[in-house]
Amino acid sequence: MPSIIVLSGSPSPTSKTAALGGYVEARLRAQGHLVRSFRVRDLPPVALLSADTEHPDIAEVVDAIAGVDAIVVASPVYKAAYSGLLKALLDLLPQFALAGKVVLPLVTGGTPAHVLAIDYALRPVLTSLGADHVVQGWFVLDRHIGVDGATVIEPGAESALRAVVDRFSEVVHDRHPLAAAL
Numbered sequence: 001m002p003s004i005i006v007l008s009g010s011p012s013p014t015s016k017t018a019a020l021g022g023y024v025e026a027r028l029r030a031q032g033h034l035v036r037s038f039r040v041r042d043l044p045p046v047a048l049l050s051a052d053t054e055h056p057d058i059a060e061v062v063d064a065i066a067g068v069d070a071i072v073v074a075s076p077v078y079k080a081a082y083s084g085l086l087k088a089l090l091d092l093l094p095q096f097a098l099a100g101k102v103v104l105p106l107v108t109g110g111t112p113a114h115v116l117a118i119d120y121a122l123r124p125v126l127t128s129l130g131a132d133h134v135v136q137g138w139f140v141l142d143r144h145i146g147v148d149g150a151t152v153i154e155p156g157a158e159s160a161l162r163a164v165v166d167r168f169s170e171v172v173h174d175r176h177p178l179a180a181a182l
Helices: 016-030 045-049 056-066 084-090 112-128 155-175 177-181
Strands: 003-008 034-039 070-078 102-109 138-141 145-147 151-153
Touching: 003 016, 003 056, 016 034, 016 070, 016 102, 016 145, 016 151, 016 155, 034 056, 045 056, 045 084, 070 084, 070 112, 070 155, 102 112, 102 155, 112 138, 138 155, 151 155
Parallel strands: 003 034, 003 070, 070 102, 102 138
Antiparallel strands: 145 151
């Protein structure tokens, strides 16, 4: 069974990005993946910002990333790029931490102008970390994500998001040796 990490890079305690990650996590679980999620905001800030890779919480995330088949990287857009909080974690990963992995970049923002953050900010760093296959990323407007007890994606945005997540799932299944044998 393919394993996936959903990584949320939002610093907000009421994050629509994290809610989006939870929605994607549930969909991937329903498709037969082992999924684990991490919110970077929950990592100890001193260890994260001082690059203390030996701190148990930081080491846990780095080790978990090393052991999965795929990763979903979700971030809100700040200043035309992914969050600095996410950058702090990505900087702690070994140079080729994403080698052999399929990666799905997801970005949330307040305006369609932020969609470029996927290809001009996030995709290059994921590629530089050795990602084997960065699938088509997806941008979701903040206003299309509702968080009221349960994550709700506006119907028009949800159908497009489902298609992207399902394609990612197919690629992960196709690349996983045990899934291909089933």
